[in-house]
Amino acid sequence: MASRNSKLFLPFSCILLLASFILTVLSHPHDTHLRPNTLSSKDTNSSPFGSLKAMQGSHKGDTVKGIRDLKLYLAHFGYLNYHKNPNLADLEEDHFDDKLEVALKSYQVYYHLNATGTLDEPTISQMAMPRCGFPDKVIHQHTDNSFHIVSHYQFLPGTPKWPSVKRHLTYGFGPLFPTRFMPPVTRAFNKWATASGRYFTFTRATSYQGADLKISFQRVSHGDGSPFNGSGAVLAHAFPPVDGRLHFDADERWAIGAVPNTFDMETLALHEIGHLLGLDHSQFQSAIMWGSFSAGVTKGLTSDDIQGLRALYGI
The missing domain is CATH 1.10.101.10 (PGBD-like superfamily/PGBD)
Incomplete structure (x- = not known):
């Protein structure tokens, strides 16, 4: 934002x-x-x-x-x-x-x-479906005879985005981030770079503190005012541009690929990176920015996600 x-x-x-x-x-x-x-x-x-x-x-x-x-x-x-x-x-x-x-x-x-x-x-x-907790739409006053309908990709309220001089972004992993989950997050960044037509490029920073995008595993109360709840509750959350923080709940069940009763790291990373770049939820169920997810499945970027990013940055 x-x-x-x-x-x-x-x-x-x-x-x-x-x-x-x-x-x-x-x-x-x-x-x-x-x-x-x-x-x-x-x-x-x-x-x-x-x-x-x-x-x-x-x-x-x-x-x-x-x-x-x-x-x-x-x-x-x-x-x-x-x-x-x-x-x-x-x-x-x-x-x-x-x-x-x-x-x-x-x-x-x-x-x-x-x-x-x-x-x-x-x-x-x-x-009752697992979903992203960010609001589907900006809160507004309803009337008795009208309601707001959103048709496709959306931008976060206030249309936050990275300035044009900041097209190369670095990312870093916190000290407790499991090494086996680093490659799927890297793949997610590479997919967004390709989707942007290389408008954005992402490389791993030499230090976590010096990175533009800081990715970490956290537990319960972890200092950002939004505590996790342990296993079975919050999975992850990300901040809008230009804050750059992305937190996964270390108490949840994570996997690489479609593993029953777990959530795929790359799928969630793709979704969260979309928020880091300024995208809100899409109303297209196939889109990675759709607000609900299921355990044991994988998803990738769709044309709706790509069009949203390119529209946001005028690519």
């Missing part, structure tokens, strides 16, 4: 999260553009979200326990203006009102679901 001082931002994570972790993230609400992305692999039925299944079928006019958490979820990801103190009870917060219906329709449209405005089973399944 080049148009703002990067010190104002917490990381734009691409962190996968099931609904079970969302309330942990949202229990201390702040401006969503200042929060990292999050991901959890816990089952939704055991989440502090309450049971999503218990709310299935909820629609406008209903008052159901847990609707307040649904509002917080949609607010966190940019579909609803909703700012409430989580420590204060309000009976009206579990009421499914007009604004929530519009917000839910907007979410359904974004994820190619039927825009019913009802919390149906396909919508619940999508909310």
Whole structure:
């Protein structure tokens, strides 16, 4: 996010999260553009979200326990203006009102679901998918008869990017970064360099501290204001231009390639590097910048990702 001082931002994570972790993230609400992305692999039925299944079928006019958490979820990801103190009870917060219906329709449209405005089973399944925690869109005020639809690649709010004089970027690995995961991250950088038509080049720095892009494995609270949660929660997060930090959670299950019940390092590195370069999420499910991921699979760059980068930098 080049148009703002990067010190104002917490990381734009691409962190996968099931609904079970969302309330942990949202229990201390702040401006969503200042929060990292999050991901959890816990089952939704055991989440502090309450049971999503218990709310299935909820629609406008209903008052159901847990609707307040649904509002917080949609607010966190940019579909609803909703700012409430989580420590204060309000009976009206579990009421499914007009604004929530519009917000839910907007979410359904974004994820190619039927825009019913009802919390149906396909919508619940999508909310339970591992995903990047960065908001899908800039928070805006919904009206009863309109909602925002995004069609393809996007740029981070404020359109941050690296200055034209900074087209050669160096990267470094922190002292505890496993050596076996360095090659897939290097491959991810090389793929983005090729995608940019060599507008960007990336080389490994002689020192971690001197690198433009600092990549490390971290655990729990690690000094950037966005602690990880141990195994089964946050996977990674990255800062926008020109901060350059990218953190992977050392307590998660990482692998090289499509290994069941693990996340592919190169796939997540590709996604996070996209954020480091200024790209937001795409609405194309095949794109590396799509906000949701699955364990045991690999993904690569698509034409949508490449077009987004080239449009951002006028290549």
